[in-house]
Amino acid sequence: MPGQVRPVTDEQDGLLAYLAQMRYVLKLTAYGLTPEQLRATPSASSLSVAGLIKHVATTEENWMAIVRREEQPVDYGAYERNFVLGDDETAEELFAMYDRVAEATEKTVRDIADLDHPVPIDHSVPWNPKEYDAWSLRWVLLHLIQETARHTGHADVIRETVDGATAYPLMAAAEGWPESPWMKPWKKA
Numbered sequence: 001m002p003g004q005v006r007p008v009t010d011e012q013d014g015l016l017a018y019l020a021q022m023r024y025v026l027k028l029t030a031y032g033l034t035p036e037q038l039r040a041t042p043s044a045s046s047l048s049v050a051g052l053i054k055h056v057a058t059t060e061e062n063w064m065a066i067v068r069r070e071e072q073p074v075d076y077g078a079y080e081r082n083f084v085l086g087d088d089e090t091a092e093e094l095f096a097m098y099d100r101v102a103e104a105t106e107k108t109v110r111d112i113a114d115l116d117h118p119v120p121i122d123h124s125v126p127w128n129p130k131e132y133d134a135w136s137l138r139w140v141l142l143h144l145i146q147e148t149a150r151h152t153g154h155a156d157v158i159r160e161t162v163d164g165a166t167a168y169p170l171m172a173a174a175e176g177w178p179e180s181p182w183m184k185p186w187k188k189a
Helices: 013-030 035-039 049-068 091-112 137-163 169-173
Strands: 118-120 134-136
Touching: 013 049, 013 091, 013 137, 013 169, 035 049, 049 091, 049 118, 049 169, 091 137, 118 137, 134 137
Parallel strands: none
Antiparallel strands: 118 134
16 A cells, blocks of 8 residues: 555545555554564553554444444453553454454445444543534544544654654555665665
């Protein structure tokens, strides 16, 4: 996938294309890392590249369950666990899960096909506005783009701290771009 989103055909296509691009860029932060580096927490926070990918995938999955109006069990410990790749979880399983979540999101959005589709607002949490009853599917997709982009920035900083790699050299390496005077693909040290 190139560094820019392809031309879009309509609003739904644009929202899904930008979300797919943000997922791709987030996954690139893990390119070439060892399992130990994926779990590394080199900053003042407890965030890791793998933990951020897991969190974003789980968040997207939860939002789509809300869109589909599926019952969700309350698990108060899930938030912290969603930021950590467990010892029994592999990077391959994490990426496969994120790919399944992406496919389910795209299917849900295409099946509903109405960006104004109402999505109930959870009024039990203090950060949601009390004066509204529903988000729209459009709002949910924009929120997921924002959430993914925000955490991709966190993952960029963590990745650079782990081994000095930055976004475009990683993309160049992953996509096989030729070296040029202004772009040198990342290489494992």
